[in-house]
Structures are given as C-alpha cells and as structure tokens.
Amino acid sequence: MASEISTARPEDDAVLSGTVSVLIPLALPKPYDYKVPPGMEVRAGSYVVVPLGTQEIVGVVWGEGSGEVGHNRLKAIGEVIDAPPMPGVLRRFIDWVAQYTVSPAGSVLRLAIRAPGALEPPRMRIAYRLGSQRPPRMTPARQRVIEVAGDGFARTVRELAEEAGVSDSVVRGLVASQVLVQVDIPAEAPFPDPLAAVKTVSLSAEQGEAAARLAAAVAARKFSATLLDGVTGSGKTEVYFEAVAAALAQGKQVLILLPEIALTSQFLERFERRFGCRPAEWHSDLASRERRRVWRGVAEGRAQVVAGARSALFLPFSDLGLIIVDEEHDAAFKQEDGVPYHARDMAVVRASLGHLPIILSSATPSLETSVNVQQGKYDVVRLAERHGEALLPQVSAIDMRADPPERGRWLSPVLVTEMVKALAAGEQSMLFLNRRGYAPLTLCRTCGHRIECPQCSAWLVEHRFRRELACHHCGYTAPVPKACPSCGAEDALVACGPGVERIAEEVAEIFPEARIAIVSSDNLRGPAAHEEIFAAIEAREIDIIIGTQIVAKGHHFPWLTLVGVVDADLGLENGDLRAGERTYQLLQQVAGRAGRAERPGRVFLQSFMPEHGVMRALVSGKRDEFLAREAQARERVGLPPFGRLAGIVVSAPDAALAQRVARDMARIAPRADDVTVLGPAPAPLALLRGRTRLRFLVKAGRQVNIQAFLHAWLDDFKVPNAVRISVDVDPYSFM
Numbered sequence: 233m234a235s236e237i238s239t240a241r242p243e244d245d246a247v248l249s250g251t252v253s254v255l256i257p258l259a260l261p262k263p264y265d266y267k268v269p270p271g272m273e274v275r276a277g278s279y280v281v282v283p284l285g286t287q288e289i290v291g292v293v294w295g296e297g298s299g300e301v302g303h304n305r306l307k308a309i310g311e312v313i314d315a316p317p318m319p320g321v322l323r324r325f326i327d328w329v330a331q332y333t334v335s336p337a338g339s340v341l342r343l344a345i346r347a348p349g350a351l352e353p354p355r356m357r358i359a360y361r362l363g364s365q366r367p368p369r370m371t372p373a374r375q376r377v378i379e380v381a382g383d384g385f386a387r388t389v390r391e392l393a394e395e396a397g398v399s400d401s402v403v404r405g406l407v408a409s410q411v412l413v414q415v416d417i418p419a420e421a422p423f424p425d426p427l428a429a430v431k432t433v434s435l436s437a438e439q440g441e442a443a444a445r446l447a448a449a450v451a452a453r454k455f456s457a458t459l460l461d462g463v464t465g466s467g468k469t470e471v472y473f474e475a476v477a478a479a480l481a482q483g484k485q486v487l488i489l490l491p492e493i494a495l496t497s498q499f500l501e502r503f504e505r506r507f508g509c510r511p512a513e514w515h516s517d518l519a520s521r522e523r524r525r526v527w528r529g530v531a532e533g534r535a536q537v538v539a540g541a542r543s544a545l546f547l548p549f550s551d552l553g554l555i556i557v558d559e560e561h562d563a564a565f566k567q568e569d570g571v572p573y574h575a576r577d578m579a580v581v582r583a584s585l586g587h588l589p590i591i592l593s594s595a596t597p598s599l600e601t602s603v604n605v606q607q608g609k610y611d612v613v614r615l616a617e618r619h620g621e622a623l624l625p626q627v628s629a630i631d632m633r634a635d636p637p638e639r640g641r642w643l644s645p646v647l648v649t650e651m652v653k654a655l656a657a658g659e660q661s662m663l664f665l666n667r668r669g670y671a672p673l674t675l676c677r678t679c680g681h682r683i684e685c686p687q688c689s690a691w692l693v694e695h696r697f698r699r700e701l702a703c704h705h706c707g708y709t710a711p712v713p714k715a716c717p718s719c720g721a722e723d724a725l726v727a728c729g730p731g732v733e734r735i736a737e738e739v740a741e742i743f744p745e746a747r748i749a750i751v752s753s754d755n756l757r758g759p760a761a762h763e764e765i766f767a768a769i770e771a772r773e774i775d776i777i778i779g780t781q782i783v784a785k786g787h788h789f790p791w792l793t794l795v796g797v798v799d800a801d802l803g804l805e806n807g808d809l810r811a812g813e814r815t816y817q818l819l820q821q822v823a824g825r826a827g828r829a830e831r832p833g834r835v836f837l838q839s840f841m842p843e844h845g846v847m848r849a850l851v852s853g854k855r856d857e858f859l860a861r862e863a864q865a866r867e868r869v870g871l872p873p874f875g876r877l878a879g880i881v882v883s884a885p886d887a888a889l890a891q892r893v894a895r896d897m898a899r900i901a902p903r904a905d906d907v908t909v910l911g912p913a914p915a916p917l918a919l920l921r922g923r924t925r926l927r928f929l930v931k932a933g934r935q936v937n938i939q940a941f942l943h944a945w946l947d948d949f950k951v952p953n954a955v956r957i958s959v960d961v962d963p964y965s966f967m
C-alpha cells in the first residue's frame with residue numbers, strides 16, 4: 233500500500249548526469265535510481281528505457297537520484313526516447329494526484345502514457361510521386377495515372393488508383409517500370425489550426441458580458457476558477473467558446489473536458505462552426521493510432537484544442553492556457569477503478585499548478601462548486617435566460633397516489649393525456665426512466681424466490697429483446713428460465729417493475745401508430761448507432777423517445793416539447809449523501825431537453841412523494857434554495873464539502889478471509905482527533921464478481937490530513953495475495 237512522493241524537483245528540462253530517479257508506470261511505491269551512461273543526454277522528464285528485473289520498460293526521469301543505492305550497484309539507462317520530455321508541471325501533477333488519492337505515483341503515471349506507440353518513432357507510409365522516366369508503352373489507364381500524379385504530390389497506390397479510376401495493378405506496373413518513385417511521408421494527418429476569428433453567432437447582451445468576463449480571466453494568464461452558471465439552453469457553450477478563442481489568440485492550448493457521453497458529433501460540429509475545424513478528441517473509443525497521433529500532437533504543441541473525457545487531463549500539453557469542464561456536476565468525471573480520482577477536482581489542481589484559468593460550466597452546479605463560489609474561492613458568471621425565444625419548461629409533479637396508472641401499467645392517465653396532445657400537435661415526447669432492460673426483478677409467485685446473480689448480490693435484470701437475464705454489475709447472463717429455479721413451479725415467474733423496454737411495450741399499446749425509439753446503452757452499441765438515432769430524432773422521424781440517462785445530456789432536440797419522468801423517486805432510493813443532489817441534477821438536465829426552440833416545453837414528474845424537497849425544487853425552479861438546504865444539512869453532520877471522507881473496500885474470493893483481514897485492519901486503526909472509522913460492514917454490494925466485499929468509511933474534519941491518516945494505517949499492513957484493499961478518497965459510490 234505504501235506510496236511515497238519524490239521530492240527531487242529539478243528545473244523542468246535540466247540536463248542531469250550521474251544518478252537519476254526514474255518513475256516506472258507500475259504500482260511501485262517510488263521512483264528507482266539508475267545510472268546515466270557517459271555521453272547520454274538525459275533531462276528531467278525524458279522518456280527512457282530502463283531494465284527492471286528481466287524486462288525492459290519505459291519510464292520517465294523524475295529527478296536527481298535518491299542515492300539510496302550505491303552508484304556501482306545501479307543499473308544504467310538503456311536508451312533515451314526521441315519525444316519531448318514530460319513537462320515539469322505534468323510531473324508535479326502526477327505526484328499531486330498520487331499523494332491525494334493515496335495511490336502509487338507509478339499507477340498515476342500509467343494514466344499519462346497510456347497511448348500505445350506514442351513513444352515509438354513517427355511511422356511513415358510508402359507513397360509515390362512521378363519520376364522522370366516515361367513508360368515503355370503508354371495506355372489510356374497509365375496516362376490517367378500520370379495525369380493525376382502530375383501535380384507533384386505523393387500518394388499511396390490506393391489513392392492513385394482511386395483518383396485515376398484504374399486498378400491497383402496499373403499503378404504497380406508504373407512503379408515497376410520506375411515511372412513512379414517511392415517516397416516516405418508521415419503516416420499521420422496533421423492537426424488543422426482552429427481559428428479564433430471564424431465566428432458565426434452574435435451573442436446576446438447577457439452572453440456578451442459573460443464572454444467578456446471569461447476572456448478577461450484568460451487574459452490575466454494566472455490561476456482562477458470561474459463557474460459558468462446558466463440555465464439549460466442559455467448558450468453556455470457559445471459563451472465559453474469565446475474564452476477558447478481568447479486562449480487561442482494567445483497561442484495557448486486549450487483542454488475541454490466533457491463527460492464521455494456528451495462528446496457527441498453535435499458538440500464537435502458546433503466547435504467546427506465556431507473555429508473552422510474540429511478539435512482533437514480523446515476518449516475511450518479512440519483507435520490506438522489516433523491515440524498516438526493526439527498524444528504526440530499535444531506533446532509537440534501541434535494540437536491546439538483537445539475535447540476529451542476525464543483522462544485527457546493527463547495529456548502532456550506543452551503550453552496549456554485554459555481548461556474548461558463542461559457539465560462539471562456530472563458524476564461521470566469520477567473515475568471509480570484503478571486510481572480513483574475526480575477529474576473536475578483534479579482539473580482545478582492542474583490549472584492551479586500550471587497558473588492558468590479554469591471554467592466550470594453547468595446548469596446544475598455541484599454542491600462542492602456552489603460552496604466554493606459562496607466562500608469566494610471561485611468566481612461566478614451567470615446566464616439567467618434561455619437563448620432567443622425559448623422559455624424554460626413548465627415543470628409539474630404528478631402525484632401517483634392520487635392519479636395512479638391502471639393495474640399493470642406505469643404511466644399515469646395525466647401523462648398519457650399530455651402525450652396524446654403532443655402527438656396530435658406533431659411534437660415529440662420523451663419518457664425518461666433510468667433503468668435498462670424490461671424489468672429489474674424476476675420473482676416467483678409461488679415461493680417468493682428472487683432471481684439473483686450467482687456472483688454478485690444483485691438481482692438479474694430481464695432483457696426481453698435479448699431473451700435473457702443479465703447482471704448489470706458483472707455482465708453474467710442466463711436465459712429466462714421456464715420454471716422457478718428454487719421451487720420448480722412452472723409459469724410462476726413474474727417480471728416486477730419497469731425498465732425502458734417495458735415502458736416501450738406500454739407506449740406501443742397505447743399509441744399503436746406512433747414511431748417509438750428506445751435510447752439506452754443496450755440498444756445503441758457504438759458511436760455510429762448514437763449518431764443515427766439522434767439524427768432521426770432531429771429529423772422528426774421519431775414521435776416518442778423512451779430513454780435512460782443517455783438522453784439526459786447535452787442534446788438539443790428542437791421538436792421535443794414534452795418530457796415525462798416515469799419514476800422521479802428512483803434516484804432517492806439509495807440514500808447516499810448525494811442522492812438528493814444527484815436526483816435533482818439528473819431530472820433538471822432531463823427537464824432541460826424540453827422546449828429548447830420556439831415551442832414551450834412541459835415536464836411531468838411521476839412521484840409518490842411530490843412533497844419531497846427535490847420535487848418541490850424542480851417544480852418551483854428554486855435551485856439555490858435547494859442547494860442552500862442541502863449545504864446546511866451536510867454542514868450539520870460534517871459531510872463533504874464540510875468534512876472529509878474516504879471509503880475503503882476489502883475484498884477476497886473467500887468470505888472468511890475477507891472478514892478476518894477486515895477485522896485485523898480494524899484492530900490496528902490509528903486513533904486521531906476528529907477522525908472516525910466506521911465499519912467494517914458488508915458493502916451494499918456484498919458480493920461482486922464472486923468476491924466478498926466489506927467496507928470501512930473514514931470520516932474526518934475539514935482540517936484533517938486524511939491521506940496521512942490512511943498512510944499511517946495501511947502502509948505497513950500486509951495482506952495475503954488474494955485480498956484487495958482499495959482506497960477511495962472523496963468517494964461518490966457507496967456500493
């Protein structure tokens with residue numbers, strides 16, 4: 233568990249000699265010392281190949297050697313890689329993230345060099361241009377190739393054949409007779425320069441003022457954090473684009489962080505309209521070649537703007553001048569596996585270390601950010617109006633106790649009546665239910681048995697289209713059984729509760745003529761499928777959209793006027809500390825999809841507790857009051873952001889072993905002022921992928937160094953190989 237921060241901090245690109253410390257991208261506690269062979273030029277930040285055990289591995293020169301091991305017993309660096317050294321600010325950032333998340337620095341380094349091939353020499357591809365020879369025998373096909381190549385540009389065989397409209401063999405023949413000569417050209421496309429001057433929208437007075445304030449923050453060339461707080465549809469993107477333009481005009485690079493699913497072609501096209509080209513992209517679907525190209529382009533300062541998911545934060549920007557975090561409240565910024573970090577919080581740290589401005593944009597800011605604004609740590613720029621004629625939607629709650637659906641149905645007659653009206657007016661409706669599949673639970677009517685995952689403590693979800701039961705935690709699937717697996721009763725299994733597929737079934741019965749689309753991750757595999765469905769919605773080829781959270785974010789559907797939330801209470805069920813806040817944010821985002829153009833929007837929340845604070849805030853639109861109440865409640869009990877939390881999960885394939893280790897851990901927990909250790913207790917997901925899980929929660933005062941406490945507790949605690957202990961500072965998931 234140990235992790236140590238190296239303290240060597242030579243200047244960013246100082247040439248080093250003698251002994252250096254090299255950080256290796258593995259879960260090792262600290263950098264190791266290596267010798268610099270005479271004559272080799274090694275700088276702080278150089279990527280180097282070093283021997284480790286019997287392997288050779290790429291690491292990064294972290295600083296001067298520690299001197300712990302005598303020089304003559306050290307191994308030597310094998311080779312320095314030809315790439316710009318890792319900037320000092322990124323090295324300091326990696327150390328910072330490692331320290332904060334109580335993770336080995338090498339594990340954080342891995343996030344920063346996770347671009348396969350990025351450190352290999354630039355790949356070339358073989359192309360041909362016209363030489364001085366002419367073919368021994370001219371044919372019309374050959375003539376066409378020679379004409380195409382006549383412009384002097386090098387092309388591949390394929391490109392020449394395509395442009396000339398001939399077969400590859402014609403081109404190869406010309407290569408054989410040396411009419412075409414071989415040249416090597418870089419395999420990668422260059423990055424186009426976004427132009428700050430291309431401008432297609434004129435800003436409203438309110439927008440213009442907001443944009444000017446953000447541009448002023450960029451002009452100051454120092455650290456500042458600004459919340460761009462604007463209602464959905466107010467033009468936040470257009471406004472922060474002006475800050476991007478200001479940074480580009482300074483010749484600086486810009487990073488725009490987005491939740492992965494908000495990185496759509498709609499967003500990229502908007503960027504292109506404003507800047508004349510697309511930004512470089514960085515996300516998990518990127519092909520490895522493209523990953524390499526972007527990584528190199530960023531390192532060499534050729535890629536000016538990157539729009540990326542959270543891991544883009546670890547790219548080696550050579551001259552970063554601005555960070556934007558769009559939808560800053562989004563829980564998708566929290567990385568749960570490996571090194572658990574919150575990209576929004578770490579982006580603020582990155583900006584501060586790099587002395588540059590950061591803009592956090594949201595219609596529903598996180599409580600953390602709102603409190604920072606209130607305490608004067610962050611600036612705030614507000615947009616109170618929707619752009620143009622669009623008004624904010626009218627939100628109402630449907631009391632499901634007073635207006636219940638018919639037996640076996642899920643939509644209240646009040647909502648159905650509204651859908652009839654929208655359909656008659658040729659407008660689109662959207663039903664939102666954050667539950668994939670057909671039914672979340674399958675139950676035996678005879679014995680009451682609930683079908684659970686054999687490897688997780690979770691119910692199996694029925695997916696009727698795929699005719700199977702699936703575990704949403706581990707991916708286990710099984711066919712839907714005919715008889716109850718427990719008592720053997722035939723035809724006794726019933727689906728309990730709705731998922732989007734079941735709502736779609738109900739809608740198809742009520743509106744047989746309507747064009748319906750289910751939008752959930754099960755129905756849409758890959759970005760192309762997303763684009764297709766969103767294009768169909770924009771083109772009004774769909775009347776009723778039934779979607780999970782995929783539809784909640786960022787999309788702009790001008791014909792969508794009615795939003796029905798099937799189960800507004802759903803997110804409140806798991807009562808973790810952010811349940812209210814997150815339900816509010818999600819439903820407010822969903823509501824914001826309605827009425828984004830001329831036609832006014834209406835939103836209906838089906839709820840069994842319309843008197844709940846979250847429902848009241850959504851209906852009244854009094855967001856700030858809601859946030860203030862949430863803040864008070866958390867402050868009273870010392871929860872974040874007014875106190876600190878860390879979650880620790882102990883897991884093992886064998887329940888007794890997990891329990892024994894957790895008990896041993898509890899016994900040696902240090903005592904410290906203002907720190908409480910709760911647990912161990914079975915995690916809500918007590919079994920996951922066959923591993924038994926027990927949780928501790930460390931609760932500490934704001935002033936407590938919770939990392940030091942965790943190190944003191946865990947650094948020397950030895951655990952058997954089969955046991956995993958994962959530490960999550962500032963946890964968002966309490967499962």
Ligand code: ADP
Nearest residue numbers: 433434435436463464465466467468469470619
């Ligand atoms: P937000 O991010 O605040 O929800 P967007 O930036 O997506 O808002 O803007 C909502 C819609 O209004 C988009 O289609 C956008 O192109 C349009 N829009 C916003 N401001 C302007 C403007 N000044 N001129 C023209 N269109 C605008």
Ligand code: ZN
Nearest residue numbers: 685688703706
């Ligand atoms: Zn499972």
